[in-house]
Amino acid sequence: MDYTYFAPTGGLPDQNQRARERAQFNNAYAVIPRGVLSDITVSLLPGWERSRAWVLARPLSGFAETFAELIVEIAPGGGSEAPEPDPEGESVLFVLAGHLRLVIEGIAHEMESGGYAFVAPGAVWQIANDQDTPATFVWVRKRYERAPGLDLPESFVTSDQEKAPVEMPDTAGYWATTRFADPTDLRHDMHVNIVTFMPGGTIPFAETHVMEHGIYVLQGRGVYLLNQDWIEVEEGDFMWLRSFCPQACYAAGRRPFRYLLYKDVNRHPKLGLPLSG
Template sequence: MSTSYYAPQGGHPGQDRLLTDRAVFTEAYAVLPRGTMRDIVTSALPFWKGTRLWVLARPLSGFAETFSQYIMEVQPGGGSARPESDPAAEAVLFVVEGTASLSVDGATHEMTPGGYAYLPPASDWTLFNRSTDTLRFHWIRKAYEPVDGLAAPDVLILNEKDIAPTPMPGTDGKWATTRFVDPADLRHDMHVTIVTFEPGAVIPFMETHVMEHGLYVLEGKAVYRLNRDWVEVEAGDFMWLRAFCPQACYAGGPGRFRYLLYKDVNRHMALRR
């Protein structure tokens, strides 16, 4: 089955458009519809050339606590030899359009759509767009939480096309997760996966758990239950779910519903700041 990944293109709505949208921001969750990702809300970063980005989440009182997430847009010839300014930050990159030339620890990798990279803290990496097409990718950042006796994780360069999704038990494959990291590898303190629902599939109970979530819809549409509300979401929308926010989902079709999912894992709950 063919795979597609939605990425924002920017632009602005015309003056003849009505002010209607699905944006929601509450104490338990937020929904940033794709229509909010316009030219006027892009940002820039030091030491990045030919690049703009949409910030989907950042550590903030009443919002994301454990991670930040960007959609990066890099023009041909753009990129950075100094992409990360925080040596304690780990990263996941996920390519949705174009080709990224990623160099890390002396090796260069050409990452195409579906490409995934895990970069541990203090990695020596650079990223450039050496193609003639615009490059768009997700960049998820987290302050790595070291544990005495556990080494930092290794660099991983993968592509989801080469990974068989793991079906949820009892779902006949209608609900499955593409995992880039072994869940038993406790060196990792975050997981970024791709969740796929076939038309008609559901999360048939209200998940309520300690993991904070960022969900970016790569493909399709669905109705999501967030806390007390049902919200409609589609490709290009981003959802933030606070830890313990009740959540469920119904993927009505007609096509698959897929999203890129972040969650924090495998660490004690901090008892003091």
């Protein structure tokens, strides 16, 4: 299967471009089109050299609250010796373009397009681009939620190419999910998977559930139901869904419609602050 991954390259919008693209933000979801990922919207991160990031999601009171998601571009010779500032932070890195050298607890891993890494909470790691072209990756971050009787999950490195998609039942292969962490391993409190729809594939009902989502479209295009709105999306677009936002989709065009999907899993719902008085 010919899988590709869209990586933004920045730049500035044309002066003749219309101001309102497809960007949306409301109390149920957000859509950040790829055209928003320009030089104007980048952030520079403390502790990172020759790097810049587009922050797509961060915990936001009254909206999605469990995760942050960024696209990071590292120029040749750049990287970080201490990427994660939160001592309880865990990460998933997915390489969109270029080559990265990832070191976790002293063990080096060479990662290219399609490479996937889970970095365990509290792990010591470094990342660098030692090649002569930029490297771009999606970085999903979450503060790990410890649970009684469960050890911390271990870090691991794999790739999209090494993991076979699992077909959803009764879909004839039109809908499949690439799972990088064992879904029965309760040590993991987040999953970051790749969902693939072949042309004609669909989610045929409005999923409505407690899990929050960050969805980065890697390849192709589709039409996504967000709450009560059908939204056209394409590779490079990002969607941010809060808990219980109804969702469905179908693939459009002739190429596979693939996206990287974050969701929080395997923990009891918090019951809120104790009542006072």
